[in-house]
Amino acid sequence: MYFRDPLLAEGAGLPARVAGAAIDSLRLWDWLIDLSGLSGAVKGLDRFFNSGGPMTRTRKEPVNRSLLDNVQLQINWPCRMVVGLKFPKGVSPVPYVEGLLGEAGYETPSGAVTAQSDLPDSIHYCHPVDLGRSKLSQISPDSHAEFLRFALILGLCGPNYYDRNRPVIWTEGRLTRKVGLYLPRGFYED
Amino acid sequence: MENLAAESCLKKIGVYGYEQVEPIILAALVTEDPLLLIGKAGTGKTYLLNSLSEVLGFEHRHYNASLINFDELVGFPYPNDDFTGIRYLQTPATVWQAESVLVDEISRCKPEHQNRLFSLIHERRIQGISIPLVRYRWAAMNPCNADQGAGDFYEGSLPLDQALADRFAFVIHVPDWDVLCESDQCLISDPRGEGVRSEEDGAIAERVEAAKSCYQKLLKVFPRAFRDYAMTCANLLNGANIRLSPRRVRQLSKNLLAVTAVNGGEIDERLFLLTLTATIPHAAWGQEPDESVVRSVHRSAWEASMAHGREKWLNAFLLERKLSKRVCKLLADCPDADTGTLAVTRSLASLALEEQAAFAFALYPVSLEMEGLVGKEGINDLGKIASGILAVVGELSWQERRVGQPMDHPELSRVSKTLANLSGKRRERASQLFYHLLTNHITLQNPDAYEEEFNQCISVIRSWLKAQGSPQG
Numbered sequence: 001m002y003f004r005d006p007l008l009a010e011g012a013g014l015p016a017r018v019a020g021a022a023i024d025s026l027r028l029w030d031w032l033i034d035l036s037g038l039s040g041a042v043k044g045l046d047r048f049f050n051s052g053g054p055m056t057r058t059r060k061e062p063v064n065r066s067l068l069d070n071v072q073l074q075i076n077w078p079c080r081m082v083v084g085l086k087f088p089k090g091v092s093p094v095p096y097v098e099g100l101l102g103e104a105g106y107e108t109p110s111g112a113v114t115a116q117s118d119l120p121d122s123i124h125y126c127h128p129v130d131l132g133r134s135k136l137s138q139i140s141p142d143s144h145a146e147f148l149r150f151a152l153i154l155g156l157c158g159p160n161y162y163d164r165n166r167p168v169i170w171t172e173g174r175l176t177r178k179v180g181l182y183l184p185r186g187f188y189e190d
Numbered sequence: 191m192e193n194l195a196a197e198s199c200l201k202k203i204g205v206y207g208y209e210q211v212e213p214i215i216l217a218a219l220v221t222e223d224p225l226l227l228i229g230k231a232g233t234g235k236t237y238l239l240n241s242l243s244e245v246l247g248f249e250h251r252h253y254n255a256s257l258i259n260f261d262e263l264v265g266f267p268y269p270n271d272d273f274t275g276i277r278y279l280q281t282p283a284t285v286w287q288a289e290s291v292l293v294d295e296i297s298r299c300k301p302e303h304q305n306r307l308f309s310l311i312h313e314r315r316i317q318g319i320s321i322p323l324v325r326y327r328w329a330a331m332n333p334c335n336a337d338q339g340a341g342d343f344y345e346g347s348l349p350l351d352q353a354l355a356d357r358f359a360f361v362i363h364v365p366d367w368d369v370l371c372e373s374d375q376c377l378i379s380d381p382r383g384e385g386v387r388s389e390e391d392g393a394i395a396e397r398v399e400a401a402k403s404c405y406q407k408l409l410k411v412f413p414r415a416f417r418d419y420a421m422t423c424a425n426l427l428n429g430a431n432i433r434l435s436p437r438r439v440r441q442l443s444k445n446l447l448a449v450t451a452v453n454g455g456e457i458d459e460r461l462f463l464l465t466l467t468a469t470i471p472h473a474a475w476g477q478e479p480d481e482s483v484v485r486s487v488h489r490s491a492w493e494a495s496m497a498h499g500r501e502k503w504l505n506a507f508l509l510e511r512k513l514s515k516r517v518c519k520l521l522a523d524c525p526d527a528d529t530g531t532l533a534v535t536r537s538l539a540s541l542a543l544e545e546q547a548a549f550a551f552a553l554y555p556v557s558l559e560m561e562g563l564v565g566k567e568g569i570n571d572l573g574k575i576a577s578g579i580l581a582v583v584g585e586l587s588w589q590e591r592r593v594g595q596p597m598d599h600p601e602l603s604r605v606s607k608t609l610a611n612l613s614g615k616r617r618e619r620a621s622q623l624f625y626h627l628l629t630n631h632i633t634l635q636n637p638d639a640y641e642e643e644f645n646q647c648i649s650v651i652r653s654w655l656k657a658q659g660s661p662q663g
Binding site: 055056057058059060061062063064065066067068073074075077123125127158159160161163166184185186187188189190 | 555556558559561566569570573574576577580581582583584585586587588589590591592593596599614615616618619621622625628629648651652655661
């Protein structure tokens with residue numbers, strides 16, 4: 001079974017018009033047979049021959065919908081902060097932040113969490129954010145104390161939520177993440 | 191079943207290889223409910239039932255349904271002395287004085303005879319007249335046409351009428367040669383035992399009497415686990431398109447009690463599986479259910495009814511088929527956060543993709559907010575799915591014809607109709623969920639019903655949060 005191009009459907013099974021000109025059906029058919037060897041060279045000619053299947057195309061539409069920090073929606077989980085660290089060139093993130101920890105006078109990361117009063121208290125949803133290099137430079141703190149605070153937050157972020165009461169885990173993967181912390185609210189309201 | 195095999199009564203009457211189904215046969219003697227044996231030719235069905243009646247001393251009748259003549263069964267009718275009614279001339283073959291009746295080759299009789307047998311098996315009546323002496327009604331048949339194996343050929347063995355088959359409390363397959371152990375094969379192939387008197391010496395009657403007494407005690411108590419098991423089996427079997435009628439569910443409970451009574455009142459998992467298998471009558475009409483399905487149903491029902499504490503709760507949770515009921519159960523009476531985690535992970539492992547999405551999306555925010563509802567691992571598992579729904583980034587792709595009007599994504603058009611009827615936050619939640627499914631190429635059979643179920647989950651959580659005094663409620 002094959003499908004013919006609708007252009008071929010007019011008349012008695014043969015094309016009646018080509019490029020706007022009215023041409024006698026039999027003459028056109030002879031013309032097409034003569035040119036069949038040139039089908040690759042003549043643009044669009046292949047459409048007049050059986051191509052073996054329906055002529056379809058794939059359509060694509062990008063989708064980008066989010067309940068995160070989206071003021072246009074009624075359900076909106078506001079972004080409380082975006083956290084990301086830009087490490088100096090050539091340093092390994094984990095030893096670097098451990099050095100900052102010692103410099104600040106803490107023995108362990110959990111000791112630092114207990115002492116720090118400006119870490120978010122409640123559980124936050126965390127979601128990766130796409131930051132360019134320049135934006136990362138803007139949000140990455142300059143002071144060592146603030147840098148350590150961000151490192152603690154990243155260490156408290158699991159795969160998808162931040163919880164101050166969980167242990168701090170510092171790995172290179174975690175410390176190089178860029179995440180937004182969102183406050184879940186209003187999700188179940190009518 | 192080694193212990194049961196060791197105590198086999200049937201071996202004593204020369205019936206070998208029936209150890210596996212012996213508890214069922216004895217249970218049928220205890221309840222006096224109808225029993226149907228299905229098996230290939232020469233497997234000892236008729237011999238077993240005739241021998242049982244002999245050793246138990248019953249007044250027995252053995253009819254071949256394919257040859258049955260109803261005048262022989264009821265006797266020749268004649269008018270009474272004052273011509274006001276009909277009497278039947280009784281012969282040694284008539285049914286009126288029988289205590290046990292074996293209808294052999296029941297699948298080979300004509301439909302009109304099946305109807306008459308129906309009343310005999312179901313009501314102990316013939317031609318509308320009660321036969322009070324009949325206690326045991328047994329039948330035997332070869333596998334019917336629809337259920338015969340490649341090498342079988344039983345022409346004329348037709349599927350039993352479902353209403354008739356449903357009246358047999360137990361439907362059991364009897365073992366064929368190739369499943370017998372070597373010692374049983376040796377005993378069967380020895381011709382010296384033929385015609386020899388049984389040395390049974392009343393052991394079967396004693397065992398049946400003892401089981402009857404135990405059965406009456408169990409029936410009075412009717413332990414809850416039996417009911418839970420029967421109900422769970424019925425729900426799961428019906429979900430697997432193996433229908434058990436309400437009468438059958440009640441029969442299953444009764445059968446479980448009887449088989450347990452035969453086992454001296456001890457609950458045994460293997461016997462429950464055996465009883466469940468023997469209570470499903472579908473083989474009688476050629477639709478024997480898949481053994482693996484029955485085993486799986488048994489396993490779930492057993493765990494749900496016999497487990498204790500956390501496992502019991504978990505099984506009951508996983509047996510809930512509706513998402514909203516699962517969510518409700520999780521919120522209402524989950525024993526602890528670890529059990530909550532198990533409930534979440536096992537749910538996500540067993541649900542279909544679209545159900546996983548709805549379950550995770552509904553539960554994730556509340557599990558973040560309410561500490562202790564689900565453990566950290568459970569929250570992470572929910573979050574893995576929910577994060578892709580909270581922020582949907584992807585692509586819709588579809589095929590359209592090169593000529594003619596551009597067309598919309600066909601699935602998007604379907605879900606748009608559902609969304610058109612929604613408003614406010616409900617619509618926003620549903621949109622996120624639908625776009626997640628569309629970008630992941632997950633299609634929905636019924637978007638309206640799906641959204642309704644998801645919204646039920648949300649409503650359940652909202653009410654619960656309100657009761658907890660949460661601002662989210």
